[in-house]
Amino acid sequence: MAEIVLDKVTKRYPDGALAVSDVDIEIADGEFLILVGPSGCGKSTTLNMIAGLEDITDGELRIDGQRVNERAPKDRDIAMVFQSYALYPHMSVRENMAFPLRLAKVDNQTVNQKVDEAARILDLTQHLDRKPANLSGGQRQRVAMGRAIVRDPKAFLMDEPLSNLDAKLRVQMRTSVSKLQKRLGTTTVYVTHDQTEAMTLGDRVVVMRGGHVQQIGSPQFLYEQPANLFVAGFIGSPSMNFLPATLENGGLSTPLGAFPLTDRIRLLVEGANAPREVIMGLRPEHFEDAALVDGQSTTFEATVDVLESMGSDKFAYFTVEGETATSAELEELAADAGSADLTDSGAQIVTRLSAASAAKQGTPLDVWFDADKVQLFDPADGRNLTYSG
Amino acid sequence: MAAIGTAAPAGAKARWALIDILVVVYALVPVLWIVSLSFKTKETLTDGNFVPRSWTWQNYVDIFNTTEFIRALVNSIGIALIATVIAVVLGTMAAYAIARLEFPGKRALVGVSLLIAMFPQVSLVSPLFEMERGLGLFDTWPGLILPYITFALPLAIYTLSAFFREIPWELEKAAKMDGATPAQAFRRVIAPLAAPGVFTTAILVFIFCWNDFLFAISLTSTEASRTVPAALSFFTGSSQFEDPTGTVSAAAVVITVPIILFVLFFQRRIVAGLTSGAVKG
Amino acid sequence: MTRTLDRPVARRAERKGLSEGKKAERKLGWMLCAPAALVMLAVTGYPIVYSVWLSLQRYDLRFPDQRQFIGIDNYVTVLTNSYWWMAFGVTTLITVISVAIELVLGMALAIVMHRTLVMRGLVRTVALIPYGIVTVVAAFSWRYAWTQDTGYLADLFAPGAALLTERVPALGIIILAEVWKTVPFMALLLMAGLALVPDDLLKAASMDGASAWQRFVKVTVPVMKPAILVALLFRTLDAFRVFDNIFVLTNGAQQTGSVSMQTYNNLIKGLNLGIGSTMSVLIFLAVALIAFLFIKVFGTAAPGGADERKR
Secondary structure, eight states, X not given: OOOEEEEEEEEEOXXXXXXXXXXXXXXXXXXXXXXXXXXXXXXXXXXXHHHTSSXXXXXXXXXXXXXXXXXXXXXXXXXXXXXXXXXXXXXXXXXXXHHHHHXXXXXXXXXXXXXXXXXXXXXXXXXXXXXXXXXXXHHHHHHHHHHHHTTOOSEEEEESTXXXXXXXXXXXXXXXXXXXXXXXXXXXXXXXXXXXXXXXXXXXXXXXXXXXXXXXXXXXHHHHSOSBHHHHHHSSSSOOEEEEEEEETTEEEETTEEEEXXXXXXXXXXXXXXXXEEEEEXXXXXXXXXXXXXXXXXXXXXXXXXXXXXXXXXXXXXXXXXXXXXXXXXXXXXXXXXXXXXXXXXXXXXXXXXXXXXXXXXXXXXXXXXXXXXXXXXXXTOBBTTOOO | OTTTOSSOOHHHHHHHHHXXXXXXXXXXXXXXXXXXXXXXXXXXXXXXXXXXXXXXXXXXXXXXXXXHHHHHHHHHHHHHHHHHHHHHHHHHHHHHHHXXXXXXXXXXXXXXXXXXXXXXXXXHHHHXXXXXXXXXXXTSHHHHXXXXXXXXXXXXXXXXXXXXXXXXXXXXXXXXXTTOOHXXXXXXIIHHHHHHHHHHHHHHHHHHHHHOOHXXXXXXXXXXXXXXXXXXXXXXXXXXXXXXXXXXXXXXXXXXXXXXXXXXXXXXXXXXXXXXXXXXO | OHHHHHHHHHHHHHHHSOOHHHHXXXXXXXXXXXXXXXXXXXXXXXXXXXXXXXXXXXXXXXXXXXXXXXXXXXXXXXXXXXXXXXXXXXXHHHHXXXXXXXXXXXXXXXHHHHHOSSOHHHHHHHHHHHHHSOHHHHHHHHHHHHSTTTOSSTTSSSTTOOGGGSHHHHHHHHHHHHHHHHHHHHHHHHHHHHHTSOHHHHHHHHHTTOOHHHHIIIIIHHHTHHHHHHHHHHHHHHHHTOOHHHHHHTTTGGGTOOHHHHHHIIIIISOBHHHHHHHHHHHHHHHHHHHHHHHHHSOOOOTTSHHHHHO
């Protein structure tokens, strides 16, 4: 059990490339912290620096108040689960799990007792004498977890531990990882590029981009109060809709029409020293079929391009004529999603309508949106003008 | 299409069988010929027949009755084994470092060993001849073991570093996280995984040392360290006037036996070893 | 004031250096490489320098008193000597012809080993025998095969002819012995290259209407070109050192000696260290030139070279 503090931690490679810049994170004892971001954002480098597998160029890493920058991994008392599991192929499951204890020169009886206990927790008892090559992906993953927990280390580091599993198993293992962490109460740092994993697993989530921390907070907070355009676009699935908008005498003119700002938003925007041209963000669930809402004022009409019925609700896709919102953050998000070169005329909008909606593919629909849930961003630096955290 | 399709019609199989037999004949005829000669009696030795008309063990009895051959065989085995062990141990250490660790001077080492691999051995014969005479190493075991190690090292380093590279990187990181020092990570995780590669390399290095002729005739002058390939070229038969063909053949067969055994038992490994180091670049 | 300020700064700079882990890694790397590096340097590095030094001296072990520094005189002697150039010509001839034949046969054998539908293990095993067998043993086999009366091949072309004592047939037999021994090695290197050609690529080519020969020339060969070049480089350098076969088959008689034979004769038989060393240096330069040409002109990726480092 331990508290881990990253104090202005920076990683610069010999060729001058800056991988991680001035990262400040305080991880509380027993906390489950997620590092999330697109590939190349520095999350794995950060994890490796905590592990001691990579040098820290600048700044300080403290575990339980002690500086550990110069300590070799073995002297940090931290266990790690790798994306490839990194099971020793020449050792049986039992030997794999016992390996850290053997290195620590723990006596035989204790080793067996701890391995057996870990195997029971992870449901591996009947596989203890098999070699990793004879295990399924899920079993290998559990052996990797087992090897981490037998030592009862100060902290667990997990580097995309579920990304090699198929979709269904990943969801199952997600739950068991979460349960296991709660049960053991061990400080855990978990790296993933999957925002769903980040949202469902973590006590707190750190969103990284280009080596910089974008925002730290609970999943719900990041969802509701993204600090900037990047976090807003990265967190949430389907992601937030972005449209260009103009602030004019207390109202907002957008491709969806002009409407007055609510009092709450007007106050925030005035305090934020907003420019005239902004980017408006709206999450899919803040739209609704206008026929199902009373006393609406903010509506627009558009033709449904595609309708996906999920049973519990319906996703309706619209194309809104006019310009699309542009900013560096949005381009990066599009590149990460692999949709950067998809050219569409007009902006795509995703809406989540209730199952009762009569929307039909190819026919026009009156759509309402919640004007009080609108978020506004500065296109120049991406900051959230309606941030109230 | 036959070359690509997965289904194998009988005709294609027969065609391949024929080609395969051709390859077998190609590879075996010279070997069988020397075997045949070694079993021929003195009388039939010059009949030019591929298969002996009368068989005898006499040639083998003869060579094992000469100290010349026994000495040479002992020299060959001893020198090749010692050189192999040392070259593989040193090569394993260096290859691990090259494949796994970051340290200044690594490229220089790779470059130097590459240079040696391409080096004409005869270029070393002159200076080594002179140096070894000065150091008293001429015509001794170490006098041959040293150059063998040197020329075997590049081979060992390449083959082994290719094997080492195939061991997943993360295992070593995992070992470090599990509390191992770099030395422990090597001994307990990497070494057991590398054992097959080390073994393969040992076979290749042994074959190399066993095979050498140039150093063996240049750096030796007596039975004290002359190996079988060198001794063969000095064979004169049990007496001056006797034709040595039969005894030379018998001796040649004797030193071919270990090679055949290696090839039979470790074919897969030898193929993997020869191809992994060389072509990946 | 400045002094008291300097101290913590200096200490920090020190701390910023390599962590214990990295330092340990460096140290381990050096320690592990040191023995191999030392042996290689001692047994090749120093002798190379020493042989350059010897090559600049008149040094004949039969007349040790006449030892003296003579500059490049030895080089002039060797390079104006017709026997040297004869040996050089023979070596080049053997190298070019045998490597050319090996490439063709090696490719054929590689395809057989790679594609054969039956007896694959047997073919691969048997093909390793020529590679593994002691060169001298194979050379004796070929010598006896062509020796009058004894050999099964002696009367193949002309009854009663002693082929090994005639220059052209003798060179032919030397090349045959070289080729026989090294085709399997060539084939193994090429087979590794063949394995890199994706089956889907060949299927696509045949869907596009390419015949078997077109697939080989237009798809297989270009894809495995790096492997072919490396195999050629290895074998060319190796063939240039040809010694064992010549020694056993003709002992260099009838002007069939290679540069290695010449060097050996001058050194061990003639005991002329100065001339022997000069020849050693010249062979080294020739080999270096061949390697340089392969790497620069053909763009051969030397193993452990640029490509390898990137990984």
